Amino acid sequence: MPERGWTYRGVLALLLALAAALPFAAQALDSPASIGIATQMACFAIAAASLNLILGHGGLVSFGHAAYFGLGGYAVGILWEHFRLGEPIFGLIPGSNELLVTLPTAMLVSGLAAAAIGALSLRTSGVQFIMITLAFAQMVFFLFVGLKQYGGDDGLSVRRHNLVPGLDLRDPAQLYWLCLGILAVWLFLLHRIIGSRFGRVLEGVRQNERRMAALGVSTYPYKLVAFVISGVGCGIAGALMANYLRYVSPEMMSWQRSGDIMVMVILGGMGTMLGPVLGAVALVGLEYTLGGLTEHWPFFLGPILLLVVLFLRGGLMGLFGVRRGSG
């Protein structure tokens, strides 16, 4: 099943329709809490798809993307805190509880952070790149642990959902549709980016960076822009997650969370469009389902991941015959 053509588009449309119908199914099956799980899946899918842009397509393994996820969340949390207290940030920027303000702020903040961190980190490559992205993420993590004003390690509670014109995010189904819609739009944008000349250069960087340089392409700006885009995506995911959880804490930016996002991408299938989504659905779903069955759920989850690696080349998407570059 190549990642193009009418059949493929038909399958995508069907999947989206099924996903959109989930809240009704959940009500009918008397399992309304499934909507919340699906919302988490959608948020992580956005983050994983964003990481996939640099990891799957650019070969840049960032072990620090939870930092942007967390910054996105904190943008919502901090704006809410100042809105609640009625005190502007630094006496200048007023707080807000409007998603149309908080979401762009989250994108801006995480994008700026990704630009600064990416600009430095991209001077290295390979394992060193993995570790330097981790290092910066850890610094951001400890910064927020030390921010007593915003709850430090205990995090910030966002008591009320953000407001969106025409939607009521207190309704779990509407929050879910919002996340699903943003996921769909974001996947489409990423798809367009990957299909463009920009995407081909990025693919070239992954396959053979020296050749790209020899062709006279200066790869650094391409890598940096891709890094920033993926940081922005994680920021969006974090902002939505903060709305779902109504809570942000430094835990969102811990290295374990970075690992989770990375695992979702690899589990689902790197360099494919739906792989990261599938990975997010699978990981969140497995944790939730196994957690409901036994308190020793990690004992079973671990070997499942191992089996996927050993027997499915190209992650879960390999099951459907979709692998990196098969499109």
Place this chain on the structure above:
Amino acid sequence: MKRRSLLAASAAALAAGRLATPAFAQGAPLKVGLITTLSGPGGYLGEDIRDAFLLAVEMEGGKLGGQAVQVMVEDDGFRPGQGKSVAERFLRNERIKLFTGIVFSNILGTVAPDVLDADGIYVSPNASPSNFAGRECHRNFYSIAWQNDSLHESAGELANKLGYRRMFILAPNYQAGRDALTGFKRLFKGQVVQEVYTRLDQTDYAAELAQIRAAAPDAVFQFHPGGLGIGFMRQYAQAGLMANVPQCVAAPSMDSTTLRAVGDAAEGVNLSSHWNSDFDNPASRRFVDAFRTKYNRLPTYYGQQGFDTALAIAAALRQTNGSVDPATFRTAMLKADFQSTRGKFRFGPNQHPIQDWYALKVERVGGQLALVTKGKVLEDHGDAYAAQCRL
């Protein structure tokens, strides 16, 4: 698509097994959601809370206050997101109204707002951060343990009583750690010679121990709960500091598990607590005996809090005839009409405990080290945030 956890099923089976007829014979049992931390280094704290809560249910033959209950236990994995998903499933799929179990404040931060907004009831067996005691106190939030700060306030008063004038204080650099030092300083009247923040992920304390030696204080107050505390205490003793600089700590830094792990080195540590396993009252003796018989270990105070939580809920349910309608439940709950294992217990205006605090010391009893109760530190002590709470 109803999912029942194996744990809940086994708890129900266990309860049903003790009755001649299945619990379901008297109408559907009341479901209680117990969300706690069973994974990671803090897992043993959640385990004690869970075991003690289930023990209380078992001792009443699968009931609490005459009402058959089904306790659904689930692990939050020490992750706020996971705690939230479990809470959501309990609230919306299982339609549970009554929640308890959480160990850590950050999990409470995601679970409690959802429970309270859905008109549910949360009875806290442990985590009680300042916001739920003060500004954001809630009619349906009850703390059975203590408000976090009062643990450390009592240690500050204990330091006064022991005549320590110059204290070196340290705690990990996170909210509960900073609250601990604030709480300690609130009642301590002497001089704090140095205040040090350690790291939450730190395992080696040699650098801090060297600073303590250099500062030569009268005593040290430190707050390192769970696994952190074991490492700290051991290294403190290995560095030869225990003989020269005594410790005066709060209960979380020296529970019975920590004591077992630290061993001989812990002899002489002073601490303050609201309960100890040697308390000589019928409720406490009954609890400690039953816990030891069933689980073959001494309960920590986390276990005691889990047990008292079950007793408090039972007392309320007895008066409401099993109803968990928040208003009726609240009237009944606030009477606190149960025999607490700690002796005196009543709720303050913010629905947090007003209780006595005791001085404990690690001493040798019949060749074995044990926590020995030495006397009262504070009487009828509430918390510093009650004034901010408007209920």
Place this chain on the structure above:
Amino acid sequence: MSTLVAEQLLNGVQLGVMLFLLAAGLTLVFGIMGVINLAHGSLYMIGAFAAAAAARATGSWGLALLAGLAAAGVVGMAIELLVLRRLYARDHLDQVLATFGLILFFNQGIVMLFGRQPLFMQVPPWLGGSVEILPGVPYPAYRLLIIAVGLAVAVGLYLLIQHTRIGMLVRAGATHREMVRALGVDIRLLYTLVFGLGALLAGLAGLMAGPVYNVSVGMGEQILILTFVVVVIGGIGSIRGALFGALLVGITDTLLRGFVPGLLRSALPPDQADALGASLSSMGVYLLMAVVLLVKPRGLFPAHA
């Protein structure tokens, strides 16, 4: 003050030595096989648990030592034979996912075997005391032993790698992996042995850590990240780099914790100084790594010269 500095330096060396034991194995596996082994921390945990359990069951320190080393070594080789061997030719990230799965498995397996209560392990009585290293500064004898063992291992590894045939292959493998394979060396056996050696050292670190830190589930991940930092700072595949990196990280971390809050206190109000100092000292090691990598992207002592 100067005795405090000396004591803190010694503390830094001791932390560095522990990190070295873990980093040595990790850097070899990294450099020679190109495998990112997240489960290295699990071997450290397994060594600690096996030793603590053996000490509790038998009361013998010798048996505890043997049990810790054997458990870590055997589990390590089993991981290599059953899992990693199949993944050498695959993407690094497949190895990351596989070893991530192993972490979950081992952590929960330990919970199922030993329960959630942390295990306790005492320092052998003859090492329980302290030695006066400087007038008025007693230092725990057990920590001095850790330093001695760590330095002995460093010397041993140096001799092994510089003066034996296996060492020659290891050196060759780290720099010219394909070449060694082409020369017809039984690379598979070499890999298993190197992995086993790394596991043994991790187990040694774990069992020595038991009496000082605490033996609990998840102890491996706490130290794993710091170990990776050491490996990268030192230069991947380099034992010498691992030693210097470990000492650098250990000393930096200890000195920052020991002195930064104090220095800040002279400039800022105490509570701000303490909170800021704690944050800064937490970030210090990562800042060090970022700076090293920006100046020397391949680490201080890169093996692939």
